[in-house]
Amino acid sequence: MMSHASSLDEISASYDVKTVDPASVPKILYGHKESIESLVDFEWTQESRVLVLYTGGTIGMVRNERGKLVPIPQELELNIRRFPHMHDEIYSAKRFNSFSNPPLVLPDCKDKCRVVYWVYEYDPLLDSSNMTMDDWIRIAKDIRGVYEMFDGFVVLHGTDTLAYTASALSFMLENLGKPVVITGSQIPIFETRSDGRDNFIGAVIIAGRYTIPEVTVFFNNKLYRGNRTTKVSTGRLQAFDSPNMSPLATAGISIQVDYRSVFHPTCLKKFTVFDSLNRHVGILRIFPSISAETVSAFLQPPMAGAVIQTYGAGNMPSNRTDIIKVLEEATERGVILVNITQCMHGSVDTIYETGEGLVQAGVMAGLDMTPEAALTKLSYVLAKKEWDSDAKKAMMTTNLRGEMTVVNQEDEESRELDVISSIARALHLSSSEDIEHVKELLIPTLFFSAISNADLKRLEEIYRNGIEINLQDASGWTALHMACNEGLTDVVTWLLKHGASVHIRDRLGRTPLSVAIENDHHKVIELLLKTGAHLTESTQKLGEELVTAAGVNNKKRLMSYYLAEADLSNSDPCGRTALHAACTVGSVECVRFLLDANVPTDVRDRTDLTPVMCAEINNNQHLVELIAAHEEINEEVRHSVRH
Numbered sequence: 001m002m003s004h005a006s007s008l009d010e011i012s013a014s015y016d017v018k019t020v021d022p023a024s025v026p027k028i029l030y031g032h033k034e035s036i037e038s039l040v041d042f043e044w045t046q047e048s049r050v051l052v053l054y055t056g057g058t059i060g061m062v063r064n065e066r067g068k069l070v071p072i073p074q075e076l077e078l079n080i081r082r083f084p085h086m087h088d089e090i091y092s093a094k095r096f097n098s099f100s101n102p103p104l105v106l107p108d109c110k111d112k113c114r115v116v117y118w119v120y121e122y123d124p125l126l127d128s129s130n131m132t133m134d135d136w137i138r139i140a141k142d143i144r145g146v147y148e149m150f151d152g153f154v155v156l157h158g159t160d161t162l163a164y165t166a167s168a169l170s171f172m173l174e175n176l177g178k179p180v181v182i183t184g185s186q187i188p189i190f191e192t193r194s195d196g197r198d199n200f201i202g203a204v205i206i207a208g209r210y211t212i213p214e215v216t217v218f219f220n221n222k223l224y225r226g227n228r229t230t231k232v233s234t235g236r237l238q239a240f241d242s243p244n245m246s247p248l249a250t251a252g253i254s255i256q257v258d259y260r261s262v263f264h265p266t267c268l269k270k271f272t273v274f275d276s277l278n279r280h281v282g283i284l285r286i287f288p289s290i291s292a293e294t295v296s297a298f299l300q301p302p303m304a305g306a307v308i309q310t311y312g313a314g315n316m317p318s319n320r321t322d323i324i325k326v327l328e329e330a331t332e333r334g335v336i337l338v339n340i341t342q343c344m345h346g347s348v349d350t351i352y353e354t355g356e357g358l359v360q361a362g363v364m365a366g367l368d369m370t371p372e373a374a375l376t377k378l379s380y381v382l383a384k385k386e387w388d389s390d391a392k393k394a395m396m397t398t399n400l401r402g403e404m405t406v407v408n409q410e411d412e413e414s415r416e417l418d419v420i421s422s423i424a425r426a427l428h429l430s431s432s433e434d435i436e437h438v439k440e441l442l443i444p445t446l447f448f449s450a451i452s453n454a455d456l457k458r459l460e461e462i463y464r465n466g467i468e469i470n471l472q473d474a475s476g477w478t479a480l481h482m483a484c485n486e487g488l489t490d491v492v493t494w495l496l497k498h499g500a501s502v503h504i505r506d507r508l509g510r511t512p513l514s515v516a517i518e519n520d521h522h523k524v525i526e527l528l529l530k531t532g533a534h535l536t537e538s539t540q541k542l543g544e545e546l547v548t549a550a551g552v553n554n555k556k557r558l559m560s561y562y563l564a565e566a567d568l569s570n571s572d573p574c575g576r577t578a579l580h581a582a583c584t585v586g587s588v589e590c591v592r593f594l595l596d597a598n599v600p601t602d603v604r605d606r607t608d609l610t611p612v613m614c615a616e617i618n619n620n621q622h623l624v625e626l627i628a629a630h631e632e633i634n635e636e637v638r639h640s641v642r643h
């Protein structure tokens with residue numbers, strides 16, 4: 001049994017073996033007969049993979065000899081392995097019996113899913129009061145490093161500064177396509193009574209099984225948008241609240257997700273991490289009789305941006321012209337000031353005369369942002385070198401990650417769909433509940449039919465009536481799978497711009513990208529890649545696919561894999577590459593294509609044959625010459641580079 005937390009490198013190194021499919025298992029685990037037998041009948045496609053980044057906090061703390069709570073390295077994972085509702089030892093032993101460092105597995109959920117998870121423990125473990133912006137950057141970079149290897153991420157964190165980390169990460173993780181769920185607890189997980197276990201399990205399930213590609217906080221059965229949360233209690237298990245936004249999901253007997261509120265990326269861009277922050281930011285809470293000197297001292301260089309917490313709906317004493325003057329001087333120096341309310345709930349507004357002075361002094365309205373969101377957003381925006389001062393100010397009043405409620409006047413009213421109105425009339429439905437019920441039943445069907453008819457106008461109408469864009473049918477297909485299967489480029493673009501996830505797998509484990517590759521829709525593959533889609537197959541499985549394609553002279557398929565950024569030199573479990581296969585069957589087209597892609601020509605398969613030898617054995621002398629000519633050119637290039 002593993003008794004220590006894994007390093008990120010160890011986790012990544014063993015990853016490829018852990019994600020194999022049954023077909024390639026016997027060959028990959030060459031020589032591991034027992035493990036082969038136990039793995040062959042395994043429904044691998046039902047598995048999700050989650051990485052738990054354990055940064056510290058009460059959740060993993062133990063009382064020391066003085067009765068004080070302190071984090072103890074490696075205790076958490078050890079303990080989780082002992083809890084049957086957090087780790088299925090039998091399943092893990094069967095599935096991962098050949099691994100020295102087996103991952104943890106959640107027991108069976110109702111939908112037969114298995115969430116396999118790895119705990120990556122930080123060193124040192126921190127009480128979150130000791131965390132700094134460097135820790136936010138570290139978490140963001142760690143997620144970037146292994147992003148493609150997991151379906152979702154959980155960050156275990158102390159509660160004290162959790163809302164700051166959640167807010168900061170929501171900005172730093174740009175075009176996020178996978179869930180990042182932050183949680184912790186008020187009582188250590190090891191104690192008899194603890195909120196830690198439920199928080200932990202709920203977070204892992206959401207990260208592994210739900211398409212909520214946001215930075216969220218799961219606490220006391222509620223899932224909140226991270227940048228809307230704030231810690232509201234030192235002692236209650238309901239430690240967090242999201243005063244200006246309803247929870248994204250609530251865990252009761254089942255987990256109810258409000259998919260319409262989920263914030264999706266709406267541009268065709270890949271996930272990236274913005275890993276620098278401006279530390280010259282601050283929060284100033286106005287109070288009656290605060291002195292202009294205090295405000296002035298606070299805003300002196302190097303201060304680059306500050307959040308001003310004012311009264312009520314953004315009010316500042318209008319008779320305090322001395323303070324307004326200090327604020328104005330600061331904005332003139334280029335300091336960005338953002339006005340948010342001291343109230344727990346609500347937004348700054350301009351209805352009062354007392355708020356007007358601030359606007360005239362160049363203070364931006366932070367609407368209903370939490371202090372944590374406003375501060376971390378400032379820190380993020382100010383660090384963006386490519387934005388000038390005006391752009392930065394504009395960003396502070398733009399809703400970047402769902403952190404503020406911006407009422408968009410241009411939003412068209414959602415008109416009832418014509419079919420729904422007709423049905424409502426025909427059935428004499430008068431109550432809004434009945435109409436909603438009909439909508440719930442019909443809209444998915446209308447949606448999928450508009451997809452297959454590539455009817456963008458209809459899709460727009462349905463979208464405005466509210467549709468769960470990542471809805472899956474019985475086979476696990478989403479609208480994006482369907483559009484990728486048919487090669488409907490315009491529909492794929494529309495879906496990606498409306499929040500369709502490129503990462504959802506169907507019941508057979510196929511992503512929209514695998515479906516596009518199977519049908520060689522090159523334009524669609526390019527669109528998916530642009531939006532962050534990536535191959536999920538193991539390298540050996542890819543090797544097999546490439547060898548099969550080259551073996552039947554299928555250059556188009558090789559092109560599909562090339563566009564999907566597959567390594568064309570991957571070998572199958574027999575050590576054969578696509579070039580071996582193309583040389584064996586005499587496919588000039590494929591050999592040319594592979595040489596142009598610069599695959600290595602000297603790879604030896606398990607029987608010690610190189611591609612050239614395969615060509616010779618099969619009397620494909622022209623290919624031997626083709627490869628020799630290619631090698632000669634390469635040698636000349638290398639020579640000219642050296643001299």
Ligand SMILES: NC(=O)C[C@H](N)C(=O)O
Pocket residue numbers: 056057058059126127128129157158159160161184185186187
């Ligand atoms: N409940 C907690 O986790 C509080 C702890 N002091 C922390 O923030 O690390």
